[in-house]
Amino acid sequence: MADPAPEALGATPEALLERLDQPLCITLAGADPRRTRVLVTLLHGNEPSGFIALHRWLREGKRPATHVVCLIASVAAAQLAPRFSHRTVPGARDLNRCFRPPFDIDPPGHLARRLLEVIGSVAPEAVVDVHNTSGAGPSFAVSISADERHRTLASLFTRRLVHTDLRLGALMEISEHLVPTVTIECGGRLDDAAHTVAWAGIDHFFTRDELWADIPDPGAIEVMHNPVRLELTEACTLAYDRAPRTDVPLTLRADIEHLNFGITPAGTHLGWVRGAGLRDLFVARNTAHTCVLEDLLCLVGGELRTRRPLKLFMITTHPGIARSDCLFYAVQDDGRELVPRRTEPEDAV
Ligand SMILES: [Zn+2]
Known part of the structure; x- marks a missing residue:
């Protein structure tokens, strides 16, 4: 879907979701077409804040600062009744553990490889992957690096960054070789405040002219190492x-x-x-x-x-x-x- 008109997206996130028959890729033309940013969300079908916020942002008809690619992954799991209640399709592997070989063993592996191919092909300046936590609670980012770029990406959404050395096959691990990537945990999946965190962060991520121009002070982001x-x-x-x-x-x-x-x-x-x-x-x-x-x-x-x-x-x-x-x-x-x-x-x- 390229530059969808606001009215083509359905009045609600649920209406958009029901219309899909596969993972969705939305591309948006931005003011600077030489640079691209990637937003991934709904890797987990029961974590809707990123999808709800993206729908709201797109319905506002704004224009991003750069080219943007939005990847909405676990559509089939999210559609299972009741909507947004299934992390995966029953029996399937957790998609956010599939971003490392072997890819050829099941549908989540295939989808993970396809997502990596899309991200690789557009050579983005950053990737943000929006999730929700299982319980209530405040937002935080997760990353395999706590350097300036990762702290900057985190700061678009939240003031806390979990820095982990664990490798599980999560999407954010592509930071190691491909592009700065953070996972954002917006807070509880049914919490309106979490949807607002997602919306505000997406708005910063899409509309900030220079992503790395405003690096947060070391004290502005609380970093937690290897919990x-x-x-x-x-x-x-x-x-x-x-x-x-x-x-x-x-x-x-x-x-x-x-x-x-x-x-x-x-x-x-x-x-x-x-x-x-x-x-x-x-x-x-x-x-x-x-x-x-x-x-x-x-x-x-x-x-x-x-x-x-x-x-x-x-x-x-x-x-x-x-x-x-x-x-x-x-x-x-x-x-x-x-x-x-x-x-x-x-x-x-
Ligand atoms: Zn998740």
């Missing part, structure tokens, strides 16, 4: 409540989501544990695969507490997500990666 995932063991069943439950080993505070992103002091009460030890319930390893569980949490008289000052984020209050993905991500209070205390410089002898 540790707190995962649950197979044996761990859990509930969220205001008091300890007797039917599960782990009860988490019902308001645990409030700890998203601020500094969580040492000794903060997260919940209650019954008849189990930390290692029976949790797994937490850093990028060196070192266990940092006892550096993260402790048990005090059946209460689960933080061991040291931390920054926690992507805290989920969905038991299913906690079990299948993780309970939260954590870094030290100054944004550094968690390491076992005995290897920290201040403890060295």
Whole structure:
């Protein structure tokens, strides 16, 4: 679809989605045709903020500063009823784990390769990939680099950047060899505020004349390095409540989501544990695969507490997500990666 007229897009994002029978590529002619920017969204069918915001932006009939290519990926998953509820088509691989070989093994692999071919063919100055988080919470960017360009891209949308050395086959990993790329997590997928974050960021990304002219001060973006995932063991069943439950080993505070992103002091009460030890319930390893569980949490008289000052984020209050993905991500209070205390410089002898 090239330079669609606003009325050709349907009155609502849902109307546009229903009309599609495959992933959609929209190209927009900009004031400077020598440069191109790429927006990717709906890699996950249940994360609609980027698509909703793009529809709104296109309906306003604005003109971008450069050529723009918009790639709307998991259309089939997003269309499954109820709309925007399926991350993937049932049984399919997660598309955002498919951006590395082998590509030839299934439809998501083919689609990932096709998206990479399109991005490679237009040689963009930057790629932004817009997502939503599974729980509520503030926006942040994710990238494999925290250099000036990646901080600048992040700053178009948010003030927080997660810098990760993990390689999972996500689209943002093309930063390594192709083009500066960031993932933007706009906040909760059903949250109007997240759609607004997406819209404002897309508007900056499309209309800023010189993308790299306005590099944010080092202090303007909060960078978090290599967050540790707190995962649950197979044996761990859990509930969220205001008091300890007797039917599960782990009860988490019902308001645990409030700890998203601020500094969580040492000794903060997260919940209650019954008849189990930390290692029976949790797994937490850093990028060196070192266990940092006892550096993260402790048990005090059946209460689960933080061991040291931390920054926690992507805290989920969905038991299913906690079990299948993780309970939260954590870094030290100054944004550094968690390491076992005995290897920290201040403890060295
Ligand atoms: Zn996503």
